[in-house]
Amino acid sequence: MKESEPQTPVENAERRRVKIVLLIILVVLIVLAAFLYWKFNPNRPVDYAEIQEHFKYGSIGSEPANGIPYWIFKVLPEMFPEKLPGQGLASLGLIQEPGRDLPVGFSKRRVIVDRVGLNCGVCHTGTVRDAPNSQPRVIVGMPANRLELENYIRFLSACALDPRFTTDNVMTAIEARTRLGPIERFIYRAAVPLTREALIEQGNRLAFINSRPDWGPGRVDTFNPYKALQFHWSMEHDDSIGTSDYPSVWNQQPREGMQLHWDGNNTSVDERNKSAALGAGVTPATIDLDRLKRIEDWLLAFKAPAYPYSIDAGLAAKGEPIYKQNCASCHDFGAPLVGRVTPIDQIATDAHRLDSYTYTLAVNQNMMYAGYPWRFSHFRKTDGYANMPLDGIWLRAPYLHNGSVPTLRDLVEPPDKRPKDFYRGYDVFDQKNVGFVSNVANEGGKQFFHYDTTLPGNNSGGHVYGTNLSAEEKDALVEYMKKL
Numbered sequence: 001m002k003e004s005e006p007q008t009p010v011e012n013a014e015r016r017r018v019k020i021v022l023l024i025i026l027v028v029l030i031v032l033a034a035f036l037y038w039k040f041n042p043n044r045p046v047d048y049a050e051i052q053e054h055f056k057y058g059s060i061g062s063e064p065a066n067g068i069p070y071w072i073f074k075v076l077p078e079m080f081p082e083k084l085p086g087q088g089l090a091s092l093g094l095i096q097e098p099g100r101d102l103p104v105g106f107s108k109r110r111v112i113v114d115r116v117g118l119n120c121g122v123c124h125t126g127t128v129r130d131a132p133n134s135q136p137r138v139i140v141g142m143p144a145n146r147l148e149l150e151n152y153i154r155f156l157s158a159c160a161l162d163p164r165f166t167t168d169n170v171m172t173a174i175e176a177r178t179r180l181g182p183i184e185r186f187i188y189r190a191a192v193p194l195t196r197e198a199l200i201e202q203g204n205r206l207a208f209i210n211s212r213p214d215w216g217p218g219r220v221d222t223f224n225p226y227k228a229l230q231f232h233w234s235m236e237h238d239d240s241i242g243t244s245d246y247p248s249v250w251n252q253q254p255r256e257g258m259q260l261h262w263d264g265n266n267t268s269v270d271e272r273n274k275s276a277a278l279g280a281g282v283t284p285a286t287i288d289l290d291r292l293k294r295i296e297d298w299l300l301a302f303k304a305p306a307y308p309y310s311i312d313a314g315l316a317a318k319g320e321p322i323y324k325q326n327c328a329s330c331h332d333f334g335a336p337l338v339g340r341v342t343p344i345d346q347i348a349t350d351a352h353r354l355d356s357y358t359y360t361l362a363v364n365q366n367m368m369y370a371g372y373p374w375r376f377s378h379f380r381k382t383d384g385y386a387n388m389p390l391d392g393i394w395l396r397a398p399y400l401h402n403g404s405v406p407t408l409r410d411l412v413e414p415p416d417k418r419p420k421d422f423y424r425g426y427d428v429f430d431q432k433n434v435g436f437v438s439n440v441a442n443e444g445g446k447q448f449f450h451y452d453t454t455l456p457g458n459n460s461g462g463h464v465y466g467t468n469l470s471a472e473e474k475d476a477l478v479e480y481m482k483k484l
Contacts, residue, residue: 044110045291051298052140055121056097056104060295061288062117062281063109068156068199069191070114071180075173076159083158085151086446092155093146093217093425095127095138104138105147113187118280120295122147123220124249126395127427130309132443136427141302142395143218143246145436146425148449150215157203160196167192208235213457215243216449217425219403222261222279223357230278231364241457242356245403251391253300258339262401263354264386265362268378270296275365275376284369304392307482309431319480322473326466330387343384349462350402354385390484397435398424404453404460407435408481412474415461423448434478 045059077088085091094103101108105122108114126145127136159165170192174180180188205228215221221242227233244262252269259265260272273296277287330337344351358381365379385401399405406422407430422438425448430437441448453460466477 045288046108047291051294054291055119055140055295055298056125057100057102057107057121058119058291058295059107059109059117059288060119060277060280060282060292061286062119062277063107063115064111064286065283066198066281067109067111067115067117068195069188070108070116071174071178071188072170072192072195073116075170075177076156079164079169079173080155080159080162083155083162089152091446092148092152093144094122094152095125095146097138105144113184113191120249120276120280122280123149123246123276126218128395129428132428134428139305139395141250141299141304142248142392145218145246145397146427147246148215148217148425149220150209153203153206153209156199157206160199160203165192165196202229205229205232208238211239212241213243213452213455214449216451218398219243219245219424221356223361226279226365227361230368240356240358241352243457244353244401245396245398247388248304248392248396249299250302250304251299251389252296252302254333255339255389258389259341259382259386260339262385263357264339264341264382264384265357265380266378270374271376271378274369274374278368284372289374304395307394309429309482311482312479315476315479316483317480319473319476319478322466322469322477323480326469326477327390330465331390333389333391337387338389339386341382341384341386345384347385347462348464349385349400350404350457350459352457353401354382357381390481393484394434394482398422398438398451399435400460400463402457402459404451404458406430406438407433408478409433409474410435411463412466412469412477414464414467418453418460420454420460421450421452424451425449434482 045063046057048054048058077084081087088096089103090096094105096103102116103122104125105119107117107119109117121140123144124142125138125140126142126147127138129136167189171185171189174188206225208224208228209215209221212221222244224235224238224240224242227238228235247262256269257267259267260269266272266275273292274287277292282288329335330342332338344354362379362381366376369375393408397403397407399408399411403424405411405418406424410418410433419438423441424436424438425446426437426440426443428437428440429435441450452458466474469477
């Protein structure tokens with residue numbers, strides 16, 4: 001057997017060079033892989049240390065399934081300004097805080113590239129102005145009183161259907177705003193047609209909203225879009241109208257076990273929260289349980305802000321016993337009827353929202369999250385509307401489930417004396433009547449929404465409790481309710 005010949009010094013040096021080169025290549029590949037993972041990590045949300053900032057801008061998991069690539073989202077208002085009612089997304093009632101990249105209620109998560117989705121804050125953050133020349137105060141937890149979600153949906157659909165929504169045009173608009181790297185540019189070129197297709201599909205599924213009365217600011221049809229988007233039901237033969245006001249979300253701990261949603265169709269705060277997350281674009285596969293739980297835990301004890309204006313103490317003192325006699329049994333925490341459903345034939349308010357939620361939908365909702373410990377099981381069809389606690393009632397105008405009565409003072413009038421039409425979307429507060437000023441049609445070029453109580457789903461009848469009081473008693477009652 002022939003023995004191997006010893007390596008020469010030159011050969012040994014060459015072997016060492018090859019090993020060093022291979023080691024360098026390996027290190028470069030590891031560094032490149034680490035960089036690419038950091039750059040294009042498929043699940044990296046933007047987090048916020050302060051809880052209210054997290055509520056307004058933090059992710060709950062809507063971006064992977066229903067988010068829009070960040071730079072496409074940013075250039076759409078610039079490419080299609082004529083499809084908005086005014087200047088930018090703020091014309092849809094979205095709140096743009098100074099120094100913030102996205103409106104309140106919009107979150108960012110890296111899903112190969114940054115994507116923008118919705119979160120809890122979009123529907124549950126509003127604004128209040130003391131007077132027309134005052135700066136708006138952003139208040140977390142109150143209903144989104146200026147949000148025109150229906151028109152945001154229509155805006156996205158109109159952009160997607162426009163023949164100018166092409167890969168080349170969108171990329172030109174993006175590259176006028178930022179410089180993409182070669183890999184991101186490649187990804188974005190692939191993402192543009194996919195985004196357009198997704199927005200067209202969403203628009204097709206939600207096209208039924210165009211055959212109903214407009215939602216207007218501060219309102220949403222919660223469960224009909226749920227049918228179309230979550231369960232892919234055809235809405236061709238479903239003409240129900242479920243439009244209702246956004247609720248407040250503070251002080252959730254004492255609400256556990258109450259009948260929740262306007263019609264009281266669920267008694268679990270946890271299920272209600274996860275159901276609402278689905279409405280924001282989360283799916284069972286993408287829900288971010290940890291970040292959602294952070295919000296849920298905070299809302300358990302998060303209190304409504306106190307009424308910030310002057311209160312006539314003497315008048316309020318006269319109103320307290322009137323409230324206790326006429327309202328407390330249905331609306332005070334711990335009262336026998338609070339959080340329980342009053343049948344529709346008793347409360348007699350508009351029945352469209354109640355009728356839009358069906359037994360079939362309840363059965364299907366109770367199959368959501370099947371296979372998970374948090375599978376839904378509490379959804380039920382009811383026969384009326386739930387009696388809500390009135391904490392922070394001053395911020396929850398307009399009133400009744402469909403927002404058909406502009407102020408508390410109007411609500412204690414008989415139905416035939418309540419306003420037949422008024423304007424929504426104006427955030428100047430009416431300190432005397434408690435609600436938002438509702439007789440202003442426009443301001444600074446912004447046209448406010450004309451609410452017509454004669455349209456289906458908009459009726460302001462029913463809830464006649466307290467309507468037989470004297471004018472002085474009604475004034476006292478409203479003054480006391482400012483303290484709730």
